Amino acid sequence: MHGEAAANSAAYKDRSPRKFFILVLGLSIPFWLLGAGTDLQLMPGLSVSALMAFCPMAAALILVYRQSRAAGVAELLSRSFDFKRIKAKRWYVPIFLLMPGINVVVYGLMHWMDAPLPTPQVSILPALLMAVAFFVGALGEELGWSGYVLDPLQVRWNALQASLILGVVGVLWHLVPLLLLHRSPSWISWWCLYAVAARLLTVWLYNNTGKSVFAAALFHATLNLTYMLFPIYGSHFDMRIGGLIMALAAAMVTAIWGSRTLDRFRVPDEPCVQG
Numbered sequence: 001m002h003g004e005a006a007a008n009s010a011a012y013k014d015r016s017p018r019k020f021f022i023l024v025l026g027l028s029i030p031f032w033l034l035g036a037g038t039d040l041q042l043m044p045g046l047s048v049s050a051l052m053a054f055c056p057m058a059a060a061l062i063l064v065y066r067q068s069r070a071a072g073v074a075e076l077l078s079r080s081f082d083f084k085r086i087k088a089k090r091w092y093v094p095i096f097l098l099m100p101g102i103n104v105v106v107y108g109l110m111h112w113m114d115a116p117l118p119t120p121q122v123s124i125l126p127a128l129l130m131a132v133a134f135f136v137g138a139l140g141e142e143l144g145w146s147g148y149v150l151d152p153l154q155v156r157w158n159a160l161q162a163s164l165i166l167g168v169v170g171v172l173w174h175l176v177p178l179l180l181l182h183r184s185p186s187w188i189s190w191w192c193l194y195a196v197a198a199r200l201l202t203v204w205l206y207n208n209t210g211k212s213v214f215a216a217a218l219f220h221a222t223l224n225l226t227y228m229l230f231p232i233y234g235s236h237f238d239m240r241i242g243g244l245i246m247a248l249a250a251a252m253v254t255a256i257w258g259s260r261t262l263d264r265f266r267v268p269d270e271p272c273v274q275g
Contacts, residue, residue, distance in 0.1 A: 056144025
């Protein structure tokens, strides 16, 4: 185990999170300007500036090419479908069902609080098309966030700290598109909590699925899809409740699996065992 850890540290030592984050920022600016110059939306509540989703992947590919040329690019791209890393198939359960479950809880609490909720309108074909689109967009992000920069962060800090760093960077990166959609300061504040917690949950799944980018992208896509289907393109979603529930889920994961690696399941009255 120590030899593997040392090998991983050596493999990631030339990756600079700071350079990666700066490059992602630079590549995103044209999409922010495009969003600022037009009211065009890819779908309701999703500004055209959301095309910046492919900037983390582009930044990672540029930096990998500088280090390892075409072989490194091919290796990174191959992680888009690295489902063979997911040895314990039980992890598909939280990948696919955690976010629907959280959204059901949010919906139930809003209903209990007599919040205004329209009747859900879910059509199978549009939902399937959105699922495919969100998965492609999630790969554009996760090949960068999970496939390139997360492991160097986890070499320098523990998994919880790396999750928080990546979560805060992701929040800052999303601020311009949210402002272009005229989201209120209150909504954005609660969304920041929601998004940072979501990143921790993504890191938890990534670390427990053999560091599978495919798993991270599936979860990311499921998160976006369930939000857009609540109940109509994310309408009426109470981000205060959503942020608190997500934060609670992230806190429970950290308490049970441990902040150091987020992959050591704690059985009561027994030593930690590998999750």
